Structure formats: structure tokens, C-alpha cells
Amino acid sequence: xxxxxxxxxxxxxxxxxxxxxxxxxxxxxxxxxxxxxxxxxxxxxxxxxxxxxxxxxxxxxxxxxxxxxxxxxxxxxxxxxxxxxxxxxxxxxxxxxxxxxxxxxxxxxxxxxxxxxxxxxxxxxxxxxxxxxxxxxxxxxxxxxxxxxxxxxxxxxxxxxxxxxxxxxxxxxxxxxxxxxxxxxxxxxxxxxxxxxxxxxxxxxxxxxxxxxxxxxxxxxxxxxxxxxxxxxxxxxxxxxxxxxxxxxxxxxxxxxxxxxxxxxxxxxxxxxxxxxxxxxxxxxxxxxxxxxxxxxxxxxxxxxxxxxxxxxxxxxxxxxxxxxxxxxxxxxxxxxxxxxxxxxxxxxxxx
Ligand code: NAD
Ligand code: TYD
Numbered sequence: 001x002x003x004x005x006x007x008x009x010x011x012x013x014x015x016x017x018x019x020x021x022x023x024x025x026x027x028x029x030x031x032x033x034x035x036x037x038x039x040x041x042x043x044x045x046x047x048x049x050x051x052x053x054x055x056x057x058x059x060x061x062x063x064x065x066x067x068x069x070x071x072x073x074x075x076x077x078x079x080x081x082x083x084x085x086x087x088x089x090x091x092x093x094x095x096x097x098x099x100x101x102x103x104x105x106x107x108x109x110x111x112x113x114x115x116x117x118x119x120x121x122x123x124x125x126x127x128x129x130x131x132x133x134x135x136x137x138x139x140x141x142x143x144x145x146x147x148x149x150x151x152x153x154x155x156x157x158x159x160x161x162x163x164x165x166x167x168x169x170x171x172x173x174x175x176x177x178x179x180x181x182x183x184x185x186x187x188x189x190x191x192x193x194x195x196x197x198x199x200x201x202x203x204x205x206x207x208x209x210x211x212x213x214x215x216x217x218x219x220x221x222x223x224x225x226x227x228x229x230x231x232x233x234x235x236x237x238x239x240x241x242x243x244x245x246x247x248x249x250x251x252x253x254x255x256x257x258x259x260x261x262x263x264x265x266x267x268x269x270x271x272x273x274x275x276x277x278x279x280x281x282x283x284x285x286x287x288x289x290x291x292x293x294x295x296x297x298x299x300x301x302x303x304x305x306x307x308x309x310x311x312x313x314x315x316x317x318x319x320x321x322x323x324x325x326x327x328x329x330x331x332x333x334x335x336x337x338x339x340x341x342x343x344x345x346x347x348x349x350x351x352x
Contacts, residue, residue, distance in 0.1 A: 010085030063107030139293035190227035216288030218258030250298025
């Protein structure tokens with residue numbers, strides 16, 4: 001593998017930290033620059049095990065700041081960018097959509113503009129990889145799956161902002177012939193997941209004997225993928241996709257929220273030495289999320305057939321591994337659930 005400088009944005013977040021670790025460890029000839037603003041969701045503790053490595057650098061910065069981004073591209077002359085930085089939580093997007101437009105849309109366009117200028121000698125030598133979500137496709141009924149050909153139909157301010165950023169990335173490929181690649185992945189779970197999302201929030205609440213808030217009737221379906229399988233898919237796509245290509249990434253692993261939480265309660269009872277059925281009593285149905293998408297399911301046949309990627313973990317095994325990680329990393333959990341996050345938690349659930 002020849003040497004390269006790669007900027008990974010959002011590398012201090014949940015998925016980004018797994019991508020950074022994988023690239024730093026697997027490609028010692030690559031210089032990996034982690035560009036992150038360190039919002040409430042960014043945490044350098046996630047990368048403590050690799051921060052001393054000679055091929056890793058952290059740069060604190062905001063992708064909304066165009067002058068800063070242009071300067072970084074001019075100084076570092078990256079060969080590629082893997083763009084994960086985003087505001088990522090649907091509930092926060094309902095409360096504050098503008099922040100999502102700024103980071104997810106304007107931030108992405110700033111990166112595209114910086115790349116367009118820095119790489120103009122020959123766009124085919126450089127790659128802009130944009131990491132996106134299946135939520136851009138909208139919601140499914142009881143049947144069917146999202147393919148790469150499914151029309152975009154986002155419903156939440158979060159998914160609308162991600163859809164918009166995807167369109168800009170495609171537009172820069174079509175208009176300027178930049179080498180752009182996009183992947184759209186289903187819900188991730190695993191270590192370092194910020195405890196405002198369903199699985200880590202529920203683990204934290206069960207541990208602390210707090211109510212587990214289930215929106216509506218708990219019948220919404222999500223397709224869960226282990227985060228390290230997503231990081232591996234990003235690696236495979238980054239190295240093998242054709243310019244302008246799109247891949248869906250998913251686990252073929254659909255769960256109704258309520259069934260997932262019941263399984264989680266069972267695992268937690270076992271791990272915490274509680275009598276079976278104890279944690280389920282914490283399940284509390286609360287007011288539904290506005291515009292709550294009923295079902296997501298990803299068809300990742302293209303990725304499997306063309307690039308040979310398949311998910312590695314069964315969900316039960318992955319969920320147990322995830323619970324073990326949270327129980328063994330209490331300090332991480334305490335650090336991220338103090339301060340800013342607790343204020344959000346109180347606002348989010350006070351009136352539900
Ligand atoms: P996250 O919220 O855990 O992390 C986001 C990271 O981006 C944080 O480190 C944060 O500090 C950084 N960031 C936010 N705003 C920034 C800014 N203006 N400038 C620089 N850095 C900024 O998110 P995640 O769950 O790891 O998601 C990463 C990417 O993957 C996002 O683009 C998201 O849309 C996409 N995605 C997530 C999922 C999922 O299940 N979590 C599924 C599919 C796709
Ligand atoms: P979440 O983890 O926020 O991911 P996304 O909205 O991107 O799919 O939510 C996963 C599912 O769990 C979604 O259907 C909303 C639901 N949910 C709850 O029922 N209670 C909660 O407290 C949260 C955060 C989510």
C-alpha cells in the first residue's frame with residue numbers, strides 16, 4: 001500500500017473513532033489526520049490506545065469554518081478525505097434543525113470546495129469519501145428494503161440534512177468530475193456509542209435502575225450493524241469503489257425496538273446478576289418522536305457481491321459484547337454523562 005495522507009473528519013465520535021483506529025493500525029504507511037470539533041459527541045478518550053502512534057495526528061477544528069478548512073487542505077495536501085463529522089441525533093435535529101444544516105450541509109460543502117481547489121491538478125488522483133445514512137431513503141412499510149436505487153425521501157431534519165449533503169457530493173462528482181464515493185449505512189451499535197441513542201441509553205438506564213423510555217408503542221424497526229463491521233465496510237469501499245459509486249451497508253438484522261430492548265434487558269439481568277425479568281420492569285412507554293420513521297432495512301447485496309463484504313457478528317453476540325464494554329468502561333460512561341449531556345437528557349425526557 002503506497003503512502004497517503006488521509007483526513008478523517010469526526011474521528012473522535014462513535015463511528016469515526018473505529019474508522020480512525022482501523023486505518024491507523026492497518027495502514028502504517030498512511031498519515032491519518034483526525035479533524036474534529038469535539039462537540040458534546042466527540043471524545044478523544046475513544047482513541048487513547050492509538051494516539052501515540054507516529055501515523056496519527058489530531059487537529060481540532062470546525063468544518064463550518066471555510067477559511068480554516070481551506071488552510072488545512074493547503075497545509076496538509078491530503079490525498080483523500082473520509083468524511084464522518086456530523087450532527088447525528090434525530091431528536092436533537094427536531095429541537096435545533098439549523099445546527100444540522102450548518103454542520104451537515106454547509107460543513108460538507110466547505111470540504112468539497114477545499115478539495116475542489118486543492119486537487120484541481122488531476123481529480124482522478126484523489127478521493128472524497130462521504131459517509132451517510134440509510135435514513136435519507138425515508139421510511140419503509142412492513143416489507144421491502146432500501147437499495148442504492150431507492151429514491152431519497154427524508155423525513156427528519158437530520159435525514160434531510162444528510163440527504164442534502166449526499167446530493168452536493170454527487171453534484172461535485174457530476175459537475176467537476178471529482179472522485180466522490182458515498183456509502184449509506186443502517187443503525188450502528190457497539191463500544192463508544194454516545195448514550196443518547198437507544199442502545200447505550202438503555203444500557204446506562206438499566207444499570208442505574210432508571211426508566212427505559214420507549215417511543216410510541218416500540219414497534220418501529222431498525223436494522224442494526226456492529227460498528228466495527230461498518231468501519232471494515234468503509235475500508236473496503238474506500239480502497240475499491242469506482243469514482244461516483246454508492247454502496248448501501250447493513251446487517252440484515254431487523255429488530256422492533258421493543259424486542260431489542262427485551263433482549264437487552266435479559267442480557268443485562270444476566271450480567272448484573274439480577275433475577276430474570278427485573279430490568280424489563282423499567283420499560284416505560286413515552287410520547288412518540290415527531291415524524292418517527294416506521295422501518296429501515298438495507299439491502300447490501302451490491303457491497304456483498306461486488307466487494308465481498310459481509311457482516312461478521314450475529315446480533316446477540318454483538319449486543320453482549322457491547323454490554324460487556326459498557327460495564328467494563330464505567331469511567332467513560334460517567335465522563336460523557338456528566339455536564340452538557342445531562343442538561344440535554346433533562347430537557348428531552350422531562351415532558352414526555
Ligand atoms: P457522532 O455524533 O458520534 O460523532 C460525530 C463527530 O463529529 C463528533 O466527534 C463531533 O465532535 C464531530 N463534529 C460534529 N460537528 C462538527 C463540526 N462542525 N466540525 C468538525 N467536527 C464535528 O456520530 P456517529 O454516530 O459516529 O456518525 C458518524 C457519521 O456516520 C455521521 O455522518 C452519521 O450521519 C453517519 N451514520 C451514523 C450512523 C449511526 O448509527 N450512528 C449510521 C449511518 C451513518
Ligand atoms: P436512535 O438510536 O435515536 O437512532 P435513529 O433514530 O437514528 O434510528 O433510535 C433508534 C430507535 O429507537 C428509533 O426508532 C427511536 C427509538 N428510541 C426510543 O424508543 N427511545 C429513546 O429514548 C431513543 C433515543 C430512541
